[in-house]
Amino acid sequence: MEKSYKILLFDLDGTLSDPKIGITKSVQFALARMGIKEENLDHLEPFIGPPLQQSFSDFYKFNDTQTQTAITYYRERFSDVGMYENTLYEHIPELLEELRESGFKLVVATSKPTVFAEQILKYFNIHHHFDRIVGSNLDGTRTAKTEIIQYILHQYSNPPKEDFIMIGDRKHDIIGAHNTGIDSIGVTYGYGSLDEITTAAPTFIAESVLELQKYLLINASIKV
Template sequence: MAEYKIILFDLDGTLSDPKEGITKSVQYALAKMGMVEPDTDRLETFIGPPLQVSFAEYYGFDEKESIRAIDFYRERFKEKGMFENVLYPNISFLLEALEESGFVLVVATSKPTVFAEELIKYFELEKYFQLIVGSDLDGTRSSKTEIIQYILDKYTDYKHSNFVMIGDRKHDIIGAKNIGIDSIGVTYGYGSQEEIRGAEPTYIVSSVDHLIGLLLGSRV
């Protein structure tokens, strides 16, 4: 295994399970746009990718419609949806063990940075992360490729081989590949086995415990 020094974590579907908050906020936005979606399970595909991508891909919204839908989404998300969210088991233990072992930990999410920062504080995880990087509220810097490159530009004293991106969707793996760093695909989140395997990450893990074993080995 490579000698990683800086570990990039996706947020939704990797550190926490945000299903209730995200799907209900998307459901709210669709209703405001005149579309009824009674089954929130069908909205799980919105967990992970940038919202503008998902509204366009799954509901055919053009750019203006996507912007309106995102504004509606944020109405509910800021008030309630952000906190309809739970950490996956053993995440706090993993982060504490990684920090104690000398790793630099960074959040790399397509969620707007302001929301990601608030969530990390809500979960009381801010002491573990040196940096939290997400998208801008205006929709810029929303792709994982841009987010990962932004992070690498902050750590120019390190080689690409010192970084690894951990995430549950193909966008995390593709972003890492585009920048030239390793990746770990987790299958306990919202990307299917087929999606993760198809993106060809450096490693695949099926649980947080498996991730602990891969990153820390005999150190825990």
């Protein structure tokens, strides 16, 4: 069935860029300040994508106070160097430019605080492609992907939900799309496993940036 998406929501970490070093080293730093030693950064990959509040609680059983303390330590390093220990996935700049020139509105929908997302996108010089950049708040509110997507939907003048699609690499992106009634694309080149993405049941699965580009530009022809 032909689609006619007009507003494309992109996750940031694991979808537009590979933030592994910056995020895992900042988590490692926070854990060390909390008295926990973790030398293997690979063990901290599950922190890429979900809200930090959820990850520190789920993986280290921190209570609310401990979680907030750990997030403060994390941000201490992340805001200084961690956000720049990051690389764009190959073909992302070209994809964004072509999508924008084709008439799509592009939006970043990330659980990362908006202020950090804005700085990262400016660092990569891709911020100008986006109509909006929406993340969480520094006070810990609006961290769930469902809340973020719903906030974005409210920023537009009641277009049909068929105009929107969420693109991300973790189940949280797909679940957020389901919860808000929009389509979704799960990408498998990021940090969610194929099993995680498949189980979440997105509208489409893209194994590469080029496959994502093909789906959006050819299979989902825009009508403007």
